[in-house]
Amino acid sequence: MSLLELDNITKSFGAIHALSKVSLTIQPGEAVGLMGDNGAGKSTLMKIIAGNFMPSSGEIRIENKPVAFHKPIDARNAGIEIVYQDLALCDNLTAGANVFLGRELKRKFGPISMLDYPAMYKRAGELFAELKSETRPRDLVRQMSGGQRQAVAIARTRLSDPKLVLMDEPTAAISVRQVAEVLALIKRLKETGHAVVLVSHRMPDVFDVCDRVAVLRRGTKVADKPIKETSPEEVTGLIIGAIEAA
Amino acid sequence: MTDTTPKPNNAAQAGTDHAAIDEDITLRQEVSGFGAILRTQPFWVFVAILFIGLVMSFVSDAFMTERNMFNITRNMAFFGIMALGMSAVICTAGIDLSVGSLLGLCAITLGLTMQAGFGIGAGFVVCMLTAAVVGLINGILIAYLKMAPFVVTLGMLAMARSIAMVISNNKMIYEFGPDMDLFEWIGGESVLGIPNVVWVLAILTGVFWWVWKFSTWGRWVVAIGGNAQAAKLAGIPVERMIVSVYVVCSLCTGLAAFMFIGYTGSATNGMGATYELNVIAATVIGGANLMGGVVYAFGASIGAALVELIRNSLLLAGIPALWQQFFVGLFLILAVLLEQIRNRGGK
Numbered sequence: 001m002s003l004l005e006l007d008n009i010t011k012s013f014g015a016i017h018a019l020s021k022v023s024l025t026i027q028p029g030e031a032v033g034l035m036g037d038n039g040a041g042k043s044t045l046m047k048i049i050a051g052n053f054m055p056s057s058g059e060i061r062i063e064n065k066p067v068a069f070h071k072p073i074d075a076r077n078a079g080i081e082i083v084y085q086d087l088a089l090c091d092n093l094t095a096g097a098n099v100f101l102g103r104e105l106k107r108k109f110g111p112i113s114m115l116d117y118p119a120m121y122k123r124a125g126e127l128f129a130e131l132k133s134e135t136r137p138r139d140l141v142r143q144m145s146g147g148q149r150q151a152v153a154i155a156r157t158r159l160s161d162p163k164l165v166l167m168d169e170p171t172a173a174i175s176v177r178q179v180a181e182v183l184a185l186i187k188r189l190k191e192t193g194h195a196v197v198l199v200s201h202r203m204p205d206v207f208d209v210c211d212r213v214a215v216l217r218r219g220t221k222v223a224d225k226p227i228k229e230t231s232p233e234e235v236t237g238l239i240i241g242a243i244e245a246a
Numbered sequence: 247m248t249d250t251t252p253k254p255n256n257a258a259q260a261g262t263d264h265a266a267i268d269e270d271i272t273l274r275q276e277v278s279g280f281g282a283i284l285r286t287q288p289f290w291v292f293v294a295i296l297f298i299g300l301v302m303s304f305v306s307d308a309f310m311t312e313r314n315m316f317n318i319t320r321n322m323a324f325f326g327i328m329a330l331g332m333s334a335v336i337c338t339a340g341i342d343l344s345v346g347s348l349l350g351l352c353a354i355t356l357g358l359t360m361q362a363g364f365g366i367g368a369g370f371v372v373c374m375l376t377a378a379v380v381g382l383i384n385g386i387l388i389a390y391l392k393m394a395p396f397v398v399t400l401g402m403l404a405m406a407r408s409i410a411m412v413i414s415n416n417k418m419i420y421e422f423g424p425d426m427d428l429f430e431w432i433g434g435e436s437v438l439g440i441p442n443v444v445w446v447l448a449i450l451t452g453v454f455w456w457v458w459k460f461s462t463w464g465r466w467v468v469a470i471g472g473n474a475q476a477a478k479l480a481g482i483p484v485e486r487m488i489v490s491v492y493v494v495c496s497l498c499t500g501l502a503a504f505m506f507i508g509y510t511g512s513a514t515n516g517m518g519a520t521y522e523l524n525v526i527a528a529t530v531i532g533g534a535n536l537m538g539g540v541v542y543a544f545g546a547s548i549g550a551a552l553v554e555l556i557r558n559s560l561l562l563a564g565i566p567a568l569w570q571q572f573f574v575g576l577f578l579i580l581a582v583l584l585e586q587i588r589n590r591g592g593k
Contacts, residue, residue: 072479072481073481082479084479088475088479088480089476090469090473090476090477090539091472091473091539092468092471092472093468093469093472097465101465101469101477101482102477102480102481102482103480103481104462104465106462113462114456114460114461115459115460115461115462115465
């Protein structure tokens, strides 16, 4: 049973066809690299899976059940967590607070419930430790480096036990050492049965962690093949159009 | 970094004892305890208050008297209560210009109810209900119709005042029915030598301190002020939160109105005119940032105290009252300047 199936997804903005008849299936525990040049439709496809946009036509199925995501929260409830490219963090809150934003842990005293700081900081610390990130849960996000912010954004998705994690350019703005850490995390997500969709410009990252690569060009899918059967040269050719389809 | 905990020296043997390093990292933070307090705006405004107080105690013998302290704290408390609510609104990067007019409208609805022979309980409910309705209208227009807070509340400033004039028939109310004595005692008298309204402010400040630090509502309001888009993506009901913030601000004003009418012993439809400026000034002096995302429960009281202290000091120092607004404005600008300088230093 596939985890996520996109069936002939089309999205138009007025006269512009951002996506035409894109189909993609993702199996549990599979990491799929989504590649393509700027404007190829990667972000639009991501936003449809994440519930930011409704497709103009086509169907989304999760574990064979058709779903309609009207809001991002619908996608999250269906087990899809997203790491946004702009990271969507509150600068004025601590790293721990950001991890738990909207899902705060509380302690109850009769009718009154209050934020459980020790539990949240402890859990956030554990999550950062899993990521091997030197991010301190009590520090404000405002003071953090790109890599630390990335760790916060990724730690957020680990709170629930998502079926699918969408990552939009997670390695674009971080140090070389932390790229390795993020890739290690993606591998760990795979090992625990989580599927990952990785949107990335960085060919080495995709070839390092993904099982399969899908290439979009001008709103259509031009290739979808196991990583073992392709090469960076072929994918580059597909992205820029030197190779028509594969 | 203020933390001087020695880093475990086995950090070099990478991978061998991650747990210990992680524990070390988890417990650290950039600034802690007293260092964090030193970085807040209310602390420095409080220092300014102590300084002005010190200077004034030499300038005027009347300043340090019990009577004068009683007056200062009582006068500031009305603004302080309103500033607590305003802090919440400003924390979401909004503004509420209608609080002054709302004070006037609450005064009239409260006054008419009690004048008609209803008890103090009914008066209180009507007063708070008036505030809640006005806050609800502000909030819905701002959150759901995405109108600019400045414009919506400016409109409400005019409308609320006008309604107050219409329903009061432009008459003053000074007869508050059967519970008049109790009503005037609550607003104007004191318990243990401290004005009742100051007790209310102190309790409310404590409540707000708890709310900002320990409640989900407070956390979400601060998050919305920091990055409303991120808050929305995190599943926080941003629109509902914003409505609730404007209602809370209005309810604080309603409570201030209830105490204020009891204190003055009369209600007119002109009450509270231009108070919104003092309330916003107090809030900003107390450390609120109009860009949102910053809130201090103690800031509201401290800001209100500074504004009142300026007024009182000028009076006692024999400087003409015409200068009052000048100095309030000056301190407002200085407060914002101080915040700018602190931010630059912190980066």
